[in-house]
Amino acid sequence: MEDASDIxxxxxxxxxxxxxxxxxEVKAWFVREVLPLEGTLLQFxxxxxxxxADAEDLCxxxxxxxxxxxRKEIPNPTRPLLFKIARDLLVDRARRQQIVPIQVVENLExxxxxxxxxxxxxxxxxxxxxxxxxxxxxKLPERYRKPFLxxxxxxxxTREIAVRLGAAEKTVEMHLTEAVRALADVLYRDQLDIGGxx
Amino acid sequence: MSESADPSTAFDPKSISERAAWWLVRQHxxxxxxxxxxxxxxxxxxxxxxxxxxxxxxxxxxxxxxxLSALRKTSSEPKQPGKARRVGPFVAFGVVGLSLLGLVxxxxxxxxxPNNAVTxxxxxxxxxxxxxxxxxxxxxxxxTRIRLTADDTQRKVWLDRxxxxxxxxHDAAHPFVVVAGNRQVIxxxxxxxxxxxxxxxxxxxxxxxxxxxxxxxxxxTKSVVLTPGDxxxxxxxxxxxxxxxxxxxxxxxxxxxxxxxxDSTPLAxxxxxxxxxxRQKVTVVGADVRNVEVGGHFRATNVxxxxxxxxxxxxxxxETHGDxxxxxx
Numbered sequence: 001m002e003d004a005s006d007i008x009x010x011x012x013x014x015x016x017x018x019x020x021x022x023x024x025e026v027k028a029w030f031v032r033e034v035l036p037l038e039g040t041l042l043q044f045x046x047x048x049x050x051x052x053a054d055a056e057d058l059c060x061x062x063x064x065x066x067x068x069x070x071r072k073e074i075p076n077p078t079r080p081l082l083f084k085i086a087r088d089l090l091v092d093r094a095r096r097q098q099i100v101p102i103q104v105v106e107n108l109e110x111x112x113x114x115x116x117x118x119x120x121x122x123x124x125x126x127x128x129x130x131x132x133x134x135x136x137x138x139k140l141p142e143r144y145r146k147p148f149l150x151x152x153x154x155x156x157x158t159r160e161i162a163v164r165l166g167a168a169e170k171t172v173e174m175h176l177t178e179a180v181r182a183l184a185d186v187l188y189r190d191q192l193d194i195g196g197x198x
Numbered sequence: 199m200s201e202s203a204d205p206s207t208a209f210d211p212k213s214i215s216e217r218a219a220w221w222l223v224r225q226h227x228x229x230x231x232x233x234x235x236x237x238x239x240x241x242x243x244x245x246x247x248x249x250x251x252x253x254x255x256x257x258x259x260x261x262x263x264x265x266l267s268a269l270r271k272t273s274s275e276p277k278q279p280g281k282a283r284r285v286g287p288f289v290a291f292g293v294v295g296l297s298l299l300g301l302v303x304x305x306x307x308x309x310x311x312p313n314n315a316v317t318x319x320x321x322x323x324x325x326x327x328x329x330x331x332x333x334x335x336x337x338x339x340x341x342t343r344i345r346l347t348a349d350d351t352q353r354k355v356w357l358d359r360x361x362x363x364x365x366x367x368h369d370a371a372h373p374f375v376v377v378a379g380n381r382q383v384i385x386x387x388x389x390x391x392x393x394x395x396x397x398x399x400x401x402x403x404x405x406x407x408x409x410x411x412x413x414x415x416x417x418x419t420k421s422v423v424l425t426p427g428d429x430x431x432x433x434x435x436x437x438x439x440x441x442x443x444x445x446x447x448x449x450x451x452x453x454x455x456x457x458x459x460x461d462s463t464p465l466a467x468x469x470x471x472x473x474x475x476x477r478q479k480v481t482v483v484g485a486d487v488r489n490v491e492v493g494g495h496f497r498a499t500n501v502x503x504x505x506x507x508x509x510x511x512x513x514x515x516x517e518t519h520g521d522x523x524x525x526x527x
Contacts, residue, residue, distance in 0.1 A: 023250070030251060031258045060248055067247040133262060151226070152263040154457065155500030159228035173227055177219035184215075184259045 026070045033078040034066065038188040041086060048090050062086050136186035144179035147172050217242070218252040222260055261510065319343035320360070323475045323499055325456070333367040334374065339393075339453050340475045340498070348372065361393035363454055368406075377413060381432055383424075384409045390424070391451060399432040402442075402450055410437065458498050462491040465512075468504065469525070476501050478518075483526040487514060 042059055049055040065085045066075070075081040137145055146165065150156045158176070162169040221239050225231050243250050319342060320326050326338040330346075332353070338344065342360025347353075353369075355362075357378040366374045368387025376383045378394045388406030392399065401410055403424040410430050411421030422430055422437050427447060431438045442450070449459035458471050466488035469480040475498040482488045490512060496503055501523070508525050509516045515526050 027250070027254050031254055035255060035258060063251050064247060067251065133259075148263070152260075153495055153497075155497035155503050157228040158223075158226070169228065173220075173223045176223045176226075177216065180222060180256050180260055181215055181219045183263070184256050187259055187262070188255065 022071055025074060026067065029070060029074050029078070034063070034082065035188050037079060037082055039190045041082060042189055044086060058089060061089055065089070132190070133183060133187055136183050140179055140182060144175050144182065147175050148179040151176060214248055214252045215256070218249065218256050221253060222256050315345040315347040315356070317343065317345050322477055332369060335365040337363040337454060357392055357394050359394055361391065361453070363389070363391040363451065365389045380413050382411060382413050384411065397433060401430045402447060403428045404447055404451070452495065453498065456498055458496045461493045463493065464488060465490045465492055465525070468492050472498070472501055472504055475499055478521045478523060480504070480523045480525060483524055487525065487527050
């Protein structure tokens with residue numbers, strides 16, 4: 001019972017959160033349209049950033065801006081807007097820093113191509129994601145994978161998992177959080193260095 | 199830009215992601231999700247779209263893992279079309295961690311007399327392991343009833359309904375006989391599973407040898423000797439015998455671990471399997487929907503996972519009223 005519809009639960013939370021009915025719409029759009037582009041976006045941002053953490057910050061900024069935009073009207077198509085926002089951010093930043101690294105200029109030009117390029121067919125994305133999720137699961141350290149599979153496939157409660165693994169329930173919960181975060185990185189960013197999740 | 203007024207720069211993405219994961223897991227943890235938790239969660243979500251998006255991002259992965267479970271088995275080797283029909287997922291008992299009862303039937307069987315057979319049964323969703331005094335074991339699956347008796351010449355069990363897995367300690371002087379309707383299995387030191395349904399009996403043998411034969415009341419059919427890997431399905435028309443590779447047998451006996459294993463199984467059969475274990479009954483409506491194939495491992499009691507997959511992966515309509523759930527297009 002506790003494992004009942006994740007998605008519905010999230011939606012009702014959000015509606016109650018007082019953001020208006022639009023939030024669940026934004027959510028569906030974000031998961032469907034934006035997240036699959038995260039890897040490409042980050043890759044692009046990394047080329048123009050001093051560090052991986054910097055690229056992460058930029059990615060968050062892009063998300064914040066496109067969120068605000070989506071609250072007014074869900075973008076359609078999403079991809080050009082997402083990359084336009086990314087480019088504007090980089091331009092803003094370059095202007096503020098009053099230095100335009102050559103690399104950024106090159107990337108901004110390359111970006112025009114990226115914007116127009118049609119994304120892969122959604123079914124292909126879905127299949128590819130599934131394959132990556134499987135790969136990712138296989139690569140997860142045993143201590144993360146086991147509780148995750150017990151939870152998601154066997155439908156065990158965290159307490160049951162704790163009993164079976166002879167671990168504290170808190171530890172199981174912690175490992176589940178690490179598992180889901182590592183999987184998200186693989187799925188959306190193609191980052192397989194899950195050791196970093198430890 | 200790090201010193202800009204843009205609020206998003208104030209967040210450390212890493213910690214937001216950790217926090218989001220923590221909320222996600224907390225909601226699915228055993229220790230209960232209280233109204234206070236809900237309020238705190240909503241407050242956190244309200245704090246920033248960055249929180250929401252981080253949470254949605256992880257939640258989408260959490261949900262997607264269901265799809266993985268649905269597809270997990272389907273990538274396995276193609277089925278062999280020449281074989282007899284697919285053998286339904288078997289009863290098995292999840293010994294691990296389930297609230298299993300290991301009962302030792304005290305005093306041996308020898309004092310039991312045919313007319314005071316002892317009855318053991320399980321309710322829907324139940325699972326019991328009986329250990330007989332001779333060391334033999336019987337695992338009862340959901341909604342199963344057996345009667346046991348022994349005398350100087352034989353050990354005898356009637357499978358009145360349901361499914362059971364037998365691990366029999368061989369005793370040449372006292373053959374072990376399992377009677378199911380008008381058929382019986384006589385063991386010669388074996389492990390096997392029997393499932394009885396109206397008009398259908400299925401015997402899966404994992405170790406040793408056993409003979410499946412008609413009882414005296416039915417002399418119309420022949421007897422069959424089973425060896426490991428054999429799955430015999432007896433109906434009114436006769437007995438169909440197929441040999442299965444051992445990994446597949448493990449799937450069929452997944453019930454012993456509290457699991458149901460499916461491999462390209464029509465949705466209607468999947469629902470029927472779940473219905474054996476749960477008070478909540480699922481009906482699949484529409485011929486095309488009933489034939490949608492599903493694979494993967496499920497916990498036998500996790501009807502919610504099944505419903506969720508039907509809704510979110512298969513994009514079907516799932517309506518629940520009380521204990522009745524209808525899945526349709």
